[in-house]
Amino acid sequence: MSQGRLYRSYLYVPASDEHKVEKALESGADCVVLDLEDAVVPSEKDHARQVAADVLMGGNRSRPIFVRLNAPGSTLLEQDLELIAPLSPAGVRLPKVESPEMVREVGCEFECRGAHNTKIQCLIESALGLERVFEIARAHPLVAGMGLGEVDLAADLGVSDERGLIYARSRVVCASRAAGLPGPVGSVYTNVRDEEGLRNSTLVLKALGFVGRSAIHPRQVKVINDVFTPDAEEIRKAKEVIKRIERAEALGSGAFALPDGSFVDRAVVEAARSKLELARLSGGGEL
Template identity: 35%
Template sequence: MGLLRCLLFVPGTDRKKINKAFALNADAVIMDLEDAVAISEKHTARRVVSETINSSALPVTYVRVNAVSSPYILADLQAVVQQRLAGIMLAKAETAEEVRRADWLMGLLEEERNIPRGTLELVPFIESARGIENAGEVAAACPRVKRLAFGGNDYTADTWTTYSEDGSELFYARAKLIAASRMAGIEPPLDTVCPFIKNIDALRKDAHRARKLGFQGKMVIHPAQIEPVKEIFSPTPEEVAAAEKIVAAFDEAEAKGTGVIQLDGKMVEYPIANRARQILAAARELK
């Protein structure tokens, strides 16, 4: 699938916006059946999204469905479990049991439609204090879960605070998702959308914080947010050059039987060299 640095949300009811989103340069598109769709428009959104999956040349595409605890989950999955989709994002995931229920329903629908069971990815969308505290169990709930996603707007509402430009209220939740993902052996999580659509400077700072903590990418809600986010979650030329220098020096030392060296005044051992290799692998994917 490649790197998921930037994923663009689009309302499932709006064909024009969906078609525009597919033509933009995000790494993936998320068609939304949940918060971006009014309750009275749920049926319309399912129809539009289902028809889009069947009729369009899709980029990497996910659909966010409503929570397992909602009355909409079955109809959502029946409408969108199709082979051309990359996966399902499960809104308001709070427990491993909820994830396994969605996994079970997806498996039944895959079998019914002659899709190999387990084909579609399942991305739990963690949006509450309960979800954050259960993130380790959610991340390890089933083999479909390759990564978690963070919903910061719902999380701040749940914890009686507000999404601020300095992001201090999100630090614990973000750190918890990083640790939970590593403990489960899955990929780094996807960071929350930034609600400050017209404030690109705030977006950039928000994205830098998430990348520094270890997120692999960030979801966005406006085309103007795509390129800044992609840039921030891509290795810089300076990072690539430094990584190449580290790997070359460490490989040379290792060949001589040394597992730790000093390079440019800094200690380099296996963890540092391995991180440098990760940076170079990411850079190769983007060429």
């Protein structure tokens, strides 16, 4: 599987609204997601697709640009791929994924059109997709991450609050890591005025193993970035782990113990490297 870069925040913006697209590109989000799917009414799909193409061709890459495509199995997706794939966005989000075959078809389209560096994030939005999440995560070499579309998933499962999503969240975390992918990206928090609720919900996602979260409004970005930015003590510990593994490897060992007696192996080292990668996004200090 492909290991993509880690980002703390992904800001969705309807690609049909040029003004909002410009605002999103100027925001503090680590990554902007040009949405061709849910945020765009059918009559605006062609316009949204062209705006996304213009942004990608315009070279405005001050931050990575992803595109959320339309759902597999639709003529809309075919039109998306024809225009967007040759432009090699940093990544695409494939919604409503329910089988590995859906992912393989899209991955092959990107490869055939020369977009070998475009990463695919798969969104699980149904019970069927959740049952197949591990196979989906391993479906194609361009798959670089997973995520949940929790509004649709909750409706499909018949759950009414976040407690009903604990199993789904943990399962997609486990499947992602088992497939060699980073922790998944958290779904959106729909109440854009509830900053405290967003922070608490994002802290829960981080504790469960998610790395980063999607936003639907620029005002949500700072909270998400704050939660996923390692603090000074986390950075110190991560740097110490990296320093000691380098020393241990020079002596022919792949594991060691920290001064407090805790044992460190490859998984702990990988987690330390992920923390340092997220810390670099904040632009704060030498790492």
